[in-house]
Amino acid sequence: MRLDEQTRRDFPILERIVNGHPLVYLDSAASSQKPRTVIEAMSQYYARSHANVHRSIHTLGEEATELYEAARDRVHRFIGAASREEVVFTRGTTDGINLLAEALGRTLGPGDEILITELEHHSNIVPWQMAARDRGAIVRAVPLTREGLLDLDAVDRLLGPRTRVFAFAHVSNVLGTITPVARLAERARRAGAVTVVDGAQAAPHLPLDMSALQCDFYVFSAHKMLGPTGIGVLWGRRAALEALEPARGGGEMIKEVWIDRARWNDLPWRFEPGTPPIAEAVGLMAAVEYLEKLGMEQVAEHERTLARQTVEQLGAIPGVTVFGPPATVERGAVVAFGVEGLHPHDVAALLDEQGIAVRAGHHCAQPLMRWCGVVGTARASFSVYSSPEEVSLLSHAVASLRSHL
Numbered sequence: 001m002r003l004d005e006q007t008r009r010d011f012p013i014l015e016r017i018v019n020g021h022p023l024v025y026l027d028s029a030a031s032s033q034k035p036r037t038v039i040e041a042m043s044q045y046y047a048r049s050h051a052n053v054h055r056s057i058h059t060l061g062e063e064a065t066e067l068y069e070a071a072r073d074r075v076h077r078f079i080g081a082a083s084r085e086e087v088v089f090t091r092g093t094t095d096g097i098n099l100l101a102e103a104l105g106r107t108l109g110p111g112d113e114i115l116i117t118e119l120e121h122h123s124n125i126v127p128w129q130m131a132a133r134d135r136g137a138i139v140r141a142v143p144l145t146r147e148g149l150l151d152l153d154a155v156d157r158l159l160g161p162r163t164r165v166f167a168f169a170h171v172s173n174v175l176g177t178i179t180p181v182a183r184l185a186e187r188a189r190r191a192g193a194v195t196v197v198d199g200a201q202a203a204p205h206l207p208l209d210m211s212a213l214q215c216d217f218y219v220f221s222a223h224k225m226l227g228p229t230g231i232g233v234l235w236g237r238r239a240a241l242e243a244l245e246p247a248r249g250g251g252e253m254i255k256e257v258w259i260d261r262a263r264w265n266d267l268p269w270r271f272e273p274g275t276p277p278i279a280e281a282v283g284l285m286a287a288v289e290y291l292e293k294l295g296m297e298q299v300a301e302h303e304r305t306l307a308r309q310t311v312e313q314l315g316a317i318p319g320v321t322v323f324g325p326p327a328t329v330e331r332g333a334v335v336a337f338g339v340e341g342l343h344p345h346d347v348a349a350l351l352d353e354q355g356i357a358v359r360a361g362h363h364c365a366q367p368l369m370r371w372c373g374v375v376g377t378a379r380a381s382f383s384v385y386s387s388p389e390e391v392s393l394l395s396h397a398v399a400s401l402r403s404h405l
């Protein structure tokens with residue numbers, strides 16, 4: 001049975017009728033929908049076990065702490081981390097990158113360099129600009145080839161003795177380009193730079209194994225992988241996390257506090273000040289269980305097939321431009337496209353009239369939009385419940401849009 005046939009009934013929201021049509025939700029890269037098990041796990045937690053974690057001796061406090069830490073164990077196994085101490089809960093990808101930019105930023109000096117790429121989401125650009133600005137450091141970017149892949153020759157040229165951080169996406173949220181993380185991390189290590197990988201568009205779709213990826217830090221958001229909003233993961237190689245001075249203080253991240261100084265808590269709590277997103281951790285654990293039952297290899301294969309079908313079908317429509325690598329190159333679960341003569345917002349609004357949800361705009365990647373030579377694009381993106389029939393509905397609807405001109 002196809003993956004969407006196995007999963008569809010688990011997602012109550014997919015039963016919605018939108019503008020008189022059954023919902024065709026093709027905006028999972030912005031945020032995925034949630035299976036019933038995630039929704040129920042969170043409401044059960046609030047109905048039965050809620051209390052603050054790591055501080056109360058009473059039964060509910062212990063139950064909440066057990067659940068929160070069980071979520072960490074589940075994530076640790078899901079991403080192939082060497083130990084649970086390497087898994088830090090954050091508020092999401094953006095929060096994880098900011099945490100790193102704040103902490104690593106403090107170690108930068110004037111003239112130091114941060115290397116990013118031209119296909120980054122603003123979340124992996126702006127925090128580094130802020131860190132650089134505060135320390136007199138410089139942000140540089142790896143250019144793209146004509147196909148929308150990273151220019152690997154340029155990586156070697158740009159990774160120099162002043163490069164302190166190399167931050168790049170595992171999968172582009174616009175082009176769907178998959179970057180060769182292990183190769184890039186290896187080159188960065190040789191240059192003495194720390195690698196930060198933005199896995200927001202990879203964790204929901206690809207099997208992950210941190211030991212194989214070889215990077216120092218990897219961040220992602222739960223809400224794009226069937227889990228709730230408000231929680232994300234920062235994985236760090238133990239030595240890299242130990243070398244990082246916390247930049248955010250508060251309760252729970254300390255062992256002992258005096259008026260003029262404090263001693264940090266152990267990993268991973270030293271990077272989790274304040275009350276964490278507990279119900280969200282419970283939801284993330286349920287999402288990971290759901291994905292593990294399906295098998296990430298099957299998830300990746302299902303979405304690869306949908307992306308290929310979309311590139312081929314949309315690419316065959318006159319006046320439609322598909323951005324990113326050709327169908328023959330493996331890509332992530334997103335396909336950005338433009339319709340000649342129509343603004344991307346109009347494309348999205350007209351599709352919405354038929355119940356089809358796609359995203360339109362600059363996708364928080366304005367430097368990449370400049371590279372594409374457009375102000376924005378429409379974008380279809382997939383998850384485990386997306387079907388080939390939905391892709392065909394999209395293609396027919398896009399083909400008929402040209403009649404609106």
Ligand SMILES: Cc1ncc(COP(=O)(O)O)c(C=O)c1O
Binds near residue numbers: 124200
């Ligand atoms: C590649 C990439 N990085 C970062 C983000 C930011 O994720 P969040 O808004 O969950 O922090 C996104 C979200 O669309 C993304 O696609």
